[in-house]
Amino acid sequence: MSALIATLWLINVSLDTGGQLAFKAAASDPRAGDGIARWRYMASRPWLWLGLLAYALHLLSWIAFLSLVDLSKGILLASINMVAIMIAGRLLFREKLSPLRVVGILLVSAGVAIVGASG
């Protein structure tokens, strides 16, 4: 991978993870209530908007990334996003990482490393 492609890949993972975490923070606020009131509460707080901003930027970084690598390679390299999000969920929201989840994370990471190392 060239430096530019690697940088775009890292930006892509960061924005996807950041966006998901922002949505999680928006959605899991217990003060939000229900129904329309819940959406109005979420719209009045920054998390939902930060999540949407991260997603919009993620879209651009993904298009830039895909214009430099084959789609079949890009989609495999992007599998690391689910690993990053699970680890972030573990760190920030204390989500459980069962042994099977750890095995899954290691396998997905290994697969991404195999594809990434192939140049």
Place this chain on the structure above:
Amino acid sequence: MSAHTPTSARTWRFYLGGFALLMVFDTLVQVSFKLTGTHAFPPEASWAWVLRIVGHPWIYIALIGYIGSFFTWMSLLKYAPIGPAFAATHLDVVSVMLASAWIFHEALTPVRLLGAGVIMLGILCLALAESGAHPEHDAPTEAKGALGVMAGD
């Protein structure tokens, strides 16, 4: 969100049809993103690049596919167990690779196929780890995002 157990053949047809439709939408989205990037080439941190992106129809086709994918999800969500659903969101890796070979004549090299196989095994483990999890309570953020739990209460 209720946890229904699949019983009838009709339910299975609903699942399979839903997941197939989801895969079609996801593949359409990625192929359209690739075409968007190709038309807007070279990528630059400039408005000129963003204008090239929005100046071609592909980005809009991608967004339509994205909306289709989202609503297919929301319909499946009511009934699909989270484990298989989690796996299905990431199985588009297979259909996107096939589409890349077919539409863009990309080489499915042995390294890519090996990598894809290892990743699919990982996804299978993650899907099995999710079985029994209830999306609103103990599913991880990743699975919730994939399931669009945020959008549906």
